[in-house]
Amino acid sequence: MSVKTELTFTLNGRPVTLEVPVEMTALALLRDGLDLKGTKYACGEGECGACTIEVDGVTVNSCLMMAVDLQGREVMTIEGLQTNNALHPMQQSFVDHGAVQCGFCMPGMIMQANYLVKKNPDLTREEMTRGLEGNVCRCTGYSKVLDAVAAVVGAKQEA
Amino acid sequence: MSEIEQYLAPENLASALEVMAAGAVTLVAGGTDLTPQINEGRRSYAPTLINIRHIEGLSGISAPDGHIRIGCLTTVSEIRQSDLLTTAAPILCEAANHFASEQIRNAATIGGNICNASPAGDMIIPLLVLGARVELASWKDGGVVVRQVALKDFFTGPGRTVRRDDELLTAVIFARPAENFIGYFRKSGPRPALEISTVSLGIGGNLTDGRFSDVRVAFGAVGPTPMRGKNTEAALEGKILTPDVIQAAVVAARKDVTPIDDIRATEWYRNHLVAVFTEELLQNVCQN
Numbered sequence A: 001m002s003v004k005t006e007l008t009f010t011l012n013g014r015p016v017t018l019e020v021p022v023e024m025t026a027l028a029l030l031r032d033g034l035d036l037k038g039t040k041y042a043c044g045e046g047e048c049g050a051c052t053i054e055v056d057g058v059t060v061n062s063c064l065m066m067a068v069d070l071q072g073r074e075v076m077t078i079e080g081l082q083t084n085n086a087l088h089p090m091q092q093s094f095v096d097h098g099a100v101q102c103g104f105c106m107p108g109m110i111m112q113a114n115y116l117v118k119k120n121p122d123l124t125r126e127e128m129t130r131g132l133e134g135n136v137c138r139c140t141g142y143s144k145v146l147d148a149v150a151a152v153v154g155a156k157q158e159a
Numbered sequence B: 001m002s003e004i005e006q007y008l009a010p011e012n013l014a015s016a017l018e019v020m021a022a023g024a025v026t027l028v029a030g031g032t033d034l035t036p037q038i039n040e041g042r043r044s045y046a047p048t049l050i051n052i053r054h055i056e057g058l059s060g061i062s063a064p065d066g067h068i069r070i071g072c073l074t075t076v077s078e079i080r081q082s083d084l085l086t087t088a089a090p091i092l093c094e095a096a097n098h099f100a101s102e103q104i105r106n107a108a109t110i111g112g113n114i115c116n117a118s119p120a121g122d123m124i125i126p127l128l129v130l131g132a133r134v135e136l137a138s139w140k141d142g143g144v145v146v147r148q149v150a151l152k153d154f155f156t157g158p159g160r161t162v163r164r165d166d167e168l169l170t171a172v173i174f175a176r177p178a179e180n181f182i183g184y185f186r187k188s189g190p191r192p193a194l195e196i197s198t199v200s201l202g203i204g205g206n207l208t209d210g211r212f213s214d215v216r217v218a219f220g221a222v223g224p225t226p227m228r229g230k231n232t233e234a235a236l237e238g239k240i241l242t243p244d245v246i247q248a249a250v251v252a253a254r255k256d257v258t259p260i261d262d263i264r265a266t267e268w269y270r271n272h273l274v275a276v277f278t279e280e281l282l283q284n285v286c287q288n
Helices: A027-033 A089-096 A106-119 A127-129 A144-156 B015-023 B033-039 B076-081 B082-086 B088-095 B103-108 B110-116 B124-129 B230-238 B243-256 B268-286
Strands: A004-010 A014-021 A052-055 A058-061 A074-076 B007-008 B025-030 B050-053 B066-071 B133-140 B142-151 B154-158 B168-175 B183-187 B199-208 B210-220
Touching: A014 A027, A027 A052, A058 A106, A058 B103, A089 A106, A089 A144, A106 A127, A127 A144, A127 B007, B015 B050, B015 B133, B015 B142, B015 B168, B025 B168, B050 B183, B066 B082, B066 B110, B076 B088, B076 B103, B076 B110, B082 B088, B082 B103, B088 B183, B088 B199, B110 B124, B110 B168, B124 B168, B124 B183, B124 B199, B154 B210, B154 B230, B183 B268, B210 B230, B210 B243, B210 B268, B243 B268
Parallel strands: A004 A074, B007 B050, B025 B050
Antiparallel strands: A004 A014, A052 A058, A052 A074, B066 B168, B133 B142, B133 B168, B183 B199, B199 B210
């Protein structure tokens, strides 16, 4: 029997309190404990970015983070991006630009892209490329991903 | 895999150290090295898991009297973005800029990168160039005891250091570099992001009227630990960086390193990169 501990944090704007096995990763907690399947498990070692979530306003690989480390923190997953059943502008832009191929890397890619644009509204294409270095797409459709992010940056600048 | 019997998230240093003094613990903060090592079976948990995240006073970058102090929980992203370090020690920001990926930089801590003691640890190289020391805290006779160890003497082998199991690395400290300090960092891997360095190299020193002094050179991934390049330093100390001096430093650098063939590169290629990078960084210094 593994040791459990009580964990309280904010998940997509709502408080959550539950018991977790102490060796569980944040990714396993989200997917298996809380049934939020949007965040993907792929490499399990921080190389691919499919498990990207936001914790206290910065993106991290949830496969490397221990669930217990979420204590007291604000967590946002891909499920927290859309509001009132409407796609988030970043999600919509990925759809509009044909950036989605098989789709498996998309939740992580969109979480990271959204974070980059929030952090720097004047993001250049080079900064996008650097910022998305930790997100791997095996369909290798990177230019359309960059087009999609650039469109969101452009729309924000015009607004 | 061994079982965790106890999980603790202490809020002050003394209570963490008291537990560490009592028995074997696994420490976790960002988890970016620990989690893959556990998953791959290269490491197992001690009976007590301590999350050091909530310990007060272990985070942040400060400048106490002529020094720079970086708390062990400071993330690589915080180092990369620090205004203080951008001004005072840009070589650290440069290394942080080439560290893993943004998601990992946001989670990985400087204390973790040092204690993981990888021969290829990217943040270690600029810290060696800056002549850094680490602060190790432990619990003795009912109080907190702190000792300092020069980072160049900290590593004893791949993944091994002089840190005792009951000690917590609380901070890394270095003297604020002089106004005329110049330092450069270079790493190589097959792609720019998320690469464990094939070779990494740092060179720094004070440049006065073309003369290079207080020179420190550090190499990563070309020996069992990150290391200072004593021969290279001697070849450069107090010299004007003429083409002859640079060539002598390149020869010395090849003597300093003891690379091996492994999955990432051959010994021959690593030696080649050491020569190329040494020359390149010294050319950079010359351009100041």
